[in-house]
Amino acid sequence: MGAVSVLHTRPPAPPAEPPRPAPARPRRGPGARRRRAGLLMVAPALLHAALWIGVPVVAAVFLAFTSYDVLSAPRFVGLDNFRDMLDDAVFRKSILNTVIYTFFTVPFGMVLGLLLALALDKGLRARGVFRTAIFLPQVTATVAIALVWLWIYNPRNGLFNTLLALFGIEGPAWLASTSWAMPSVILVGIWQGIGMKMLIYLAALQNLPKDLYEAASVDGASPVRQFFSLTLPLLKPATFFVLITSLISAFQSFDQIYILTDGGPAGSTTMMTYEIYKSAFREFRVGYACAQSLVLFVLLMGFTLVNRRIMGGTRGHD
DSSP states (O other), rough: OOOOOOOOOOOOOOOOOOOOOOOOOOOOOOHHHHHHHHHHHHHHHHHHIIIIIIHHHHHHHHHHHHEEOSSSOOOOTHHHHHHHHOOHHHHHHHHHHHHHHHHHHHHHHHHHHHHHHHHHHHSOOHHHHHHHHHHHHHHSHHHHHHHHHHHTTTTTOHHHHHHHHHHHHHOOGGGGOOHHHHHHHHHHHHHHHHHHHHHHHHOOOTTTTHHHHHHHHTTOOOOHIIIIIOOOIHTHHHHHHHHHHHHHHTTTOOOOHHHTTOOOOOTTTEEEEEEEHHHIIIIHHHHHHHHHHHHHHHHHHHHHHHHHHTTSSSOSSS
């Protein structure tokens, strides 16, 4: 019987699987494209804010805990700057002056702005002329405004004392008197800021629903009742916005103080921002000035939160 040869052969390879198609990339909808386009458009502004606002804020918070005079490197001192503020009678007086200035300029300015807006919202002739005239101080340089008021308050040939002389009254030295300097500065602050308040209130009044007033008139509600029951509650968002921006503007008042009184006489018109300026650029106590700025920020934030709590947020009605 012959030898039988056994051939060992490899099993046939399984058939190759067809290549799987690559997963389809999800298509972006129009909303995603709009968001991407929006981010690209605001990117320069965000970069600008981060570079010129974010970095200085972080640096100011850091320097508030240091002793820094520009010429030498910052030296960490902890809470010493804040302890010095407690013993600084001038800075304490500047806080009091700022609160007094804010207490008078903000409420009076808001009331006058609302009254002017109500008058201009009616069928008044030449409304455009009045709006422009009232708003003009808001867009005029503060230095130019302060120079005009310097002439108005001039004790010799100023407008106020000239008018008082017509009635046989001898006017005071408005900006050189410790009794009259602060009221004079407050009057300038009210006059300059009233235009923006009027404009915001006017825009809010023109967007109020007219059908509510028609229904109130049908029910016999008088204009006074409509004002207190409809207008004021519906103006709550605008009032909150005007209040917060006015508080910030009042606490940051500097230009008119610098030009009109230079913080005098005897520190009667020294504001917090003016003291910060003096500490940083006249005394070169930059660390101390940053600590003062941090206190100013905390005060503004506290006032904002308290006002929001009191007003129940920014919703016009429930």
